Structure formats: C-alpha cells, structure tokens
Amino acid sequence: MTQQPEILHYAVSVVGKDRPGIVAGVAEVFFRLGCNIADSSCTMLAGEFAMILIVSHPRPFSKSRLFDELKPVCEQLGMSLAVRTLHADEVARQETMGEICMVSVYGADQPGIVYRVTRELAEQGINIMDLNTKLIGTHDEPVYVMMLEAALPDGQTPESLEAMLADLKKELSVEIGVRVITPVAF
Amino acid sequence: MVTIDREIHTLIEDLLDTMHDGPGSVGVAAPQIGVTLRVCVVDVSANRHGKENNHGQLCMINPEIIARNGVAVMREGCMSVPDYTGDVERATEITVRFQEPDGSAREIAASGFEAVAIQHEMDHLDGVLFLDRIVCLKTGLFRRKNYR
Numbered sequence: 001m002t003q004q005p006e007i008l009h010y011a012v013s014v015v016g017k018d019r020p021g022i023v024a025g026v027a028e029v030f031f032r033l034g035c036n037i038a039d040s041s042c043t044m045l046a047g048e049f050a051m052i053l054i055v056s057h058p059r060p061f062s063k064s065r066l067f068d069e070l071k072p073v074c075e076q077l078g079m080s081l082a083v084r085t086l087h088a089d090e091v092a093r094q095e096t097m098g099e100i101c102m103v104s105v106y107g108a109d110q111p112g113i114v115y116r117v118t119r120e121l122a123e124q125g126i127n128i129m130d131l132n133t134k135l136i137g138t139h140d141e142p143v144y145v146m147m148l149e150a151a152l153p154d155g156q157t158p159e160s161l162e163a164m165l166a167d168l169k170k171e172l173s174v175e176i177g178v179r180v181i182t183p184v185a186f
Numbered sequence: 187m188v189t190i191d192r193e194i195h196t197l198i199e200d201l202l203d204t205m206h207d208g209p210g211s212v213g214v215a216a217p218q219i220g221v222t223l224r225v226c227v228v229d230v231s232a233n234r235h236g237k238e239n240n241h242g243q244l245c246m247i248n249p250e251i252i253a254r255n256g257v258a259v260m261r262e263g264c265m266s267v268p269d270y271t272g273d274v275e276r277a278t279e280i281t282v283r284f285q286e287p288d289g290s291a292r293e294i295a296a297s298g299f300e301a302v303a304i305q306h307e308m309d310h311l312d313g314v315l316f317l318d319r320i321v322c323l324k325t326g327l328f329r330r331k332n333y334r
Contacts, residue, residue: 183263183271184235184299185210186306186316 005058009038009086010066016079018049025073030055033069049079054086096151100129100182101158103150103165107174109135109142116168117146117176124164127151144174149181188223188247190289198245198287201227208265212236212303215310218266224248226307228300235299244294249284249308251277252293260302262316272320276302 014026023042030037030053040053057066067083074081105117114133121128130149137143152161162178169176188194197216205214205227212233215226229243230236256278263271279297282304286292296304306316 181261181273183261184212184233184302185263185265186213186303 007056007058008061009054009056009091010035010063011082011084011086012051012053012055012066012070013082014051014070014074014079015048016074016077018044018047019077022049022077022079023051025077026051026053026070029069029073033057033061033066035066054091096127096129098152098154098156099158099180101150101152101161101178102181103146103148103161104177104179105146105148105174106143107172109137109144110172113144113172113174114146116172117165118148120165120168121150124156124161125153126156126161127153188225188285190247190285190287194223194225194247195287197221197223197225198227201225202243202245205229211265213307215307217310217313224311226311228303228307230300230303233299236303239298240300241294241296244284244304245287246282246284246304246307247287249282249304249311251280251305251308252283253279253281255279258302259321262302262306264306264316266310267315267317270317272316274306274316274319275321276305280304282308 014022016022027037029035035055035057038054038056040051042049042051042053044050055066063083063085067081070081070083103117103121105113107113114131118128118131128148128150131146132148133144133146135142136145150161152158158178158180162176165176165178200219200221201214201216204219205211208214210233212230213226213228216223225245225247226249227243227245229240231240231242254277257275258278259273259275261271262274278301279295280301281293281295283291283293309315309319
C-alpha cells in the first residue's frame, strides 16, 4: 500500500499599489516551488491590489521556504506579504445547509454601518461568507454600499432576518434589502 | 438532428436514471453522460422553485427555443462543475419546440424556474456551461472609476 504524502496548506496575502504584473510575479513563485493555488480571491480596492490565496504543497515543505521565496518578489513590487500555516482541521470545507442570503445596505455614509449590521448578524449566529463595501456618490454626498452574503442557520428565514434589521434600518436611515441567493443545482 | 430509434429510447432512460439518482437534480443533458446528441430531460415538479409551475417530466429531442422574453439573474450550480456557483442571466419566459420520444412534435411555453432549467440543459447541447454565462455583479454595479 502506498502512503499518500501529507499536504500542507498556507494562507497567503499580498497587498500593494496596483500595477500590471503582480499576479504573474506571485504566481511564478508558486509555480517554481510546486505549490498549488487552491482557493483564491484577488481584487482591486481603490488603487490597491489585494491577493488572498490558499496554497498547498506536499511535505516536505516549510512556511519559511515559501516566505523567503515570496519576500523578494513582493519587495520588488512594493507589496506587503503575510503567510500563515493552516492547521489540518482548518482546511476541511464547511458545508452550509440553510438559505444563503444577499444583504444589501446603502445610504448616506456614516461611521458604523459595517459594524452595526455585522454585529446584529453575529449575535444571531449568522455566518458571513462574502462581503464587499464601496464608497460611491459624490464628494459632497458620499453614499456607502455594503453587499454581503450570509448563511442562515436553521430556523431563520430571509423574512426574519429582514425584520431583525428593521430597527437598525430606521436608526441609521439606510436601505437594507435581503434576498435569497441559494444556488439552484442543475 | 437526432433520429429517433431504439438507442434514443435507451439514452432517454439513462438520462432519466441519472436525473433521479442525482440528489435534487432537475435535468440532465446527453453530453453530461458522454453522449453528444441533442437530447435532454427536465423535471422541476419536485423542486420547491418549480412545483407550482411546470410541465412535469419533459424528454426533449432536438429542442429549439423559438421565442424568449424577459431577463432574470439566478445563482446556478451544475453537477458537471461541482462546488462552483455563479450568477447567470436567463430569459424568464421561453417557447420551446422539440420532439417527444414517440416522434411527435410538441411546443411548450415555459416560465420561471422551469424556463431556467430548460435553458441550462439546452446549453449543454451546445457545449456551453453556466461558467460561460456568469455575470459579474460587482463590475456591473460599479463601473470603472478613478479614485484620485
């Protein structure tokens, strides 16, 4: 019986001023080292480019090797770098059973929109799977937009979530919409 | 064009078996089980999104969409691309013409979830996956902009 080599996983984040060649520069290191890019999300935020990646490599391998190879590339690109080793039980995928909802919040920019809404969700045990915010509108009338995807625990419905956020909606004078986006499988 | 013979009837049985075996599956197209023929089956009657509005079990040979109307976005997943989902834009109402397994021609007007399911399965006949149709909500909402 052949033994499967143990796979090590790392969380890598790279952030810095946007320019062409960042992804290619970072991906080249992973390719050279034989790392697999499993899940990744890379996006432009204002003028910054932010990369978050889960990469894997079979043993023998080390975090310091990965860091030492990435560091000069990131330095040359003027990017910050963070690498963290993932524990085996962190890698296991989490399945959700409940409905998945898109919560959209928008209104006049003010402190606390993200905090107040997400605090409410956290207290109800609602897990956020994706969250994007954007400042839009004009300089004089900035409008804040937050879109988040959340998994509802058993017993919660989109209607109950919307009702739960109703007071906050009034207090902050923002629009809060909830709609079901649970994928349909074909 | 598919000619209806005994092999097509066997294929349809295989498609129905595959659909009934897949948990929650509402349709299967021949290319998904390795047969490159224009045949697919759809049945949304047991699905919570489709139970109020459907034509029951549809076995469609040489299906053609002859009219489409409306647009809606739904998040789709597919057993041919497991673990990945995306927002896809589809017509909300379609008229489909196809042949039944007995060779007779049929035309139906489908809407809502059933219309989406038919469009998804018919895409497989052209080798198109939902991944090819994903609309990016983010770039749609927030067009390119300078931050200076």
